Amino acid sequence: MLRYIPFEGWKQTANEVNYKYPISVNTNCPHCKVRVNYKLSWATRTKIVEYAKSSCPSCQKLSIFIFITKASGSGLSGDLFINPSGDVRHSLSGIEDAHGLSTGIKNAYYSTIQAFNGHQWIATTVLCRRVLEGIVKGIVNENGKNGSPILAQQLKQLPDQIDFSKPILTLADAIRKAGNIGAHFDEDKEPDQEVAESLMDVLDYLIEYLFILPSQIEQLHNKIEKLGQSDVQELDESE
Template structure:
């Protein structure tokens, strides 16, 4: 089950004292297509409203629930909308925008990659993964090295940041996958599996380069504070 945000509700309808979602754009939990659901509410037990609607793509029947009704500014009651099964939509790494090294441009590129992946555009996803990888390397390398091809930038990267061989292997895998998307080839065109693994690899790289160093620093500071507190408490 997954909550549906207000931004996905296309149209509402007023019935008695209720304001109810009638049209919803959401990703199908069966086929992962972005489709529009028409909601005809017909069951209410005093606490929960329930209805079903079929995906126009695969025909899968999704269940919709309205719960926790509260009165809005127009004196109508609105509820929180849930869908089952959930869409399994990929969500960005929580709090990634709070890391200053992962600048606003990288955040926008990362969010665009996730959005395109959730739309099922696999070729576009692979291209955006490669573009984000280029942005990451350029944010780390000096300007004198940023003009080089991505493959060369990845070779230089360990001179600027401590990278183990598995991390470099990840980066090169993203680069190669992005090349598949950029150069049309029916036999090698990226699909869901390729795009999913590319986004997975990209997020591992982001966590390693931007998130993990901060978490290690915070942990070390916490340990040092504990040590100092222990020293101060001793007579």
């Protein structure tokens, strides 16, 4: 099974006649789970599908990289995948195209995934809270309201900006509280894998609800509108 490596993981790239491809990437090894840097030497130059093998600097086990070309601006680039995928958490499908989600928040979300896959449970809980803070602050500021700098107060302001149901607000508050626990040292209250995994699930639900689903609904609506316009045009031409 293939695992997608987002562009943020590309450490170095090469350009060959408007053809941009990665030659060094940072990602979690599917075998030992450690985040490492892979050097990529591509065996082919088909400009359709490229293939490379690279060993993990930590455990020395081999992984296969696949680069699938696509148009990018005035040239070519593509999507990068690693095989095997390993038992790691993947970023949400559709998050890169989600409207209203800033590049900074997306990068913070990718960092959270990386921390989780690196088994850094405390860092994961803190980063989940950081992503939540960025999302909430963005919504409050976008609606022209000077919100409180305190996240708990910002969460209370959210129902004035968006039609939330109680479960969604409860999910958001759970991320805030767990992030607070992770940010302060207490041997008796350290988040473990179960807490970190649950927080990642909750964060994904929240991002899907706020950004990905609305974007997908808008795209579907636009497609249906275009279909309707083409039907009307065909009727006009047949009369």
